[in-house]
Amino acid sequence: MKMPRKLTIANLPTNIEHLKRLSSELGNVAIYLKRDDQTGTEVSGNKIRKLEFAIAEAIDNGYDTLITCGAVQSNHARATAAAAAKIGLKCHLILRGSSEDVFxxxxxxxxxxxASIDIVDSEEFKNIDKLLKAKQDELESKGRKGYxxxxxxSNGIGGFGYFYAMNEILEQEKTLGIHFDAIVTTVGSAGTFxxxxxxxxLVKNDAVVYGINISADREYFAGETKKIIAEMNEYTGENISLSYDEISIIDGYAGRGYGLSTKxxxxxxxxxxxxEGVAxxxxxxxxAFYGLYNEIKKGNLSNHKNILFIHTGGIFGWKAEQRDIIKNF
Structure with missing residues (x-):
């Protein structure tokens, strides 16, 4: 099978930890944590796994600037800015926010x-594809090449970050003497999932891979997942195709919506x-972990004995609104 080239930026492999006290509380299930929040300090989280493949593609095709987007507290935007600096590329970010956002x-x-940063409001951000293309064209007019x-x-090339991670997990199973019959991750843009x-x-592993969406709904992210898988096929030459019923996304835990928290x-x-001493x-x-916990409590995952949750990072993204909830306990 053909695999795209990747860079080596993240600290890999990341550890797998057994959450012993939580597992004991929940009963007949062992919960493990894949510490992808520890891929690095500046680039911490799951995004850098995807960026290792995407940036390699950018470099191989002569690009000198990375252009991307997200919310003002985007982990992906921060990881892209950090990775660009490490590699020696320029970075331009288009972030959804306002002049009132705290720096x-x-x-x-x-x-x-x-990174160069443009802040746009939510209405402008609805046209993000046009904004990204306009920035690419602007850079081109200045003799630069923006990727x-x-x-x-979360696209075909980015998906290989977690293709690689799955192979890493399978190797760690051998070392640990454990087989994970369920692997659970957050679904925020579907690339990791x-x-x-x-x-x-592809490897016919018998684990069930579950996604827990933290915005939108199952139907939307099932469609995004199918699209990314189709793009990955273009790189590998494989013909992986899954029906909607084969895509296990657990809905119902988006709460108040993206970036908004409940008490x-x-x-x-x-x-x-x-x-557990885990942030x-x-x-x-x-x-997503709140969703997993509640699904186990409800008995909906009772057929699984060893569950691995992917900790995708995000420690820098705490905002005052959420910190205040804890402060006021």
């Missing part, structure tokens, strides 16, 4: 890493932090 967290780090990455680097699912299908979610994040983030892993 903190990922937004601050974007600037620290030297456009979608939100989350699609990459895991693609590899799991129950924040309470749960604090509970896990105090129980989840309120945008992605907090919602």
């Amino acid at each position: 903190e967290g990922n937004y601050f780090l974007d600037g620290l890493f030297g 456009v990455l979608p939100i989350g680097a 699609a990459g895991l699912l693609y590899a799991n299908t 129950e979610e924040i309470d749960f994040i604090k509970y896990i932090a105090s129980l 989840l983030d309120p945008v992605y892993t907090g919602k």
Whole structure:
């Protein structure tokens, strides 16, 4: 099978930890955590796995600038800015926000890493594809060559980051003497989920790969997953195709919506932090792990004995609104 070239930026392989106290509380299930929040300090989280493939493609095709987008506290935007600085490329970010956003967290780090930043409001951001193309054209008029990455680097080339991660997990199973019969990840733009699912299908691993969406709904992300898998086929020459019924996305845990938290979610994040010494983030892993916890409590995953949850990072994305909920306990 043909595989695209990748760079080596992330600290890999990431560790797998057994959450012993949580597993004991839940009963007849063992919960493990894949620590992809520890892929690096500046580039921490799942995005850098995707960027290792996408940036290699950019370099191989002579691009000198990475152009991407996201919310003002986007982990992907921050990882792209950091990776560009490490590799020696320029970076331009188009972020959804306003002049009232506090210059903190990922937004601050974007600037620290030297990225050029355009802030646009939610209405303008609806036309993000046009904005990205316009920025690419502007750079071209100045003699530069801009490589456009979608939100989350969630496309065919980005999907190989988690194709690679699945193979890493299978090797770690041998070392640990454990077989994970379920692998669970957040679905925020579908690239991580699609990459895991693609590899799991290709190698005929008998684990079920579950995604828990933290925005939109199952139908939307099933469609995005199918699209990314089709794009990955263009690189590999394979013909992986899954029906909607073969795409296991657990809906119902988006809460108030993307980047918005409920007190129950924040309470749960604090509970896990105090129980296991693990910090989840309120945008992605907090919602998804809260969903996993509740699905186990409901008995909906009772056929699984060893469950691996992918911690995709996000520690820099805590905003004042969410911090205040904890402060006011």
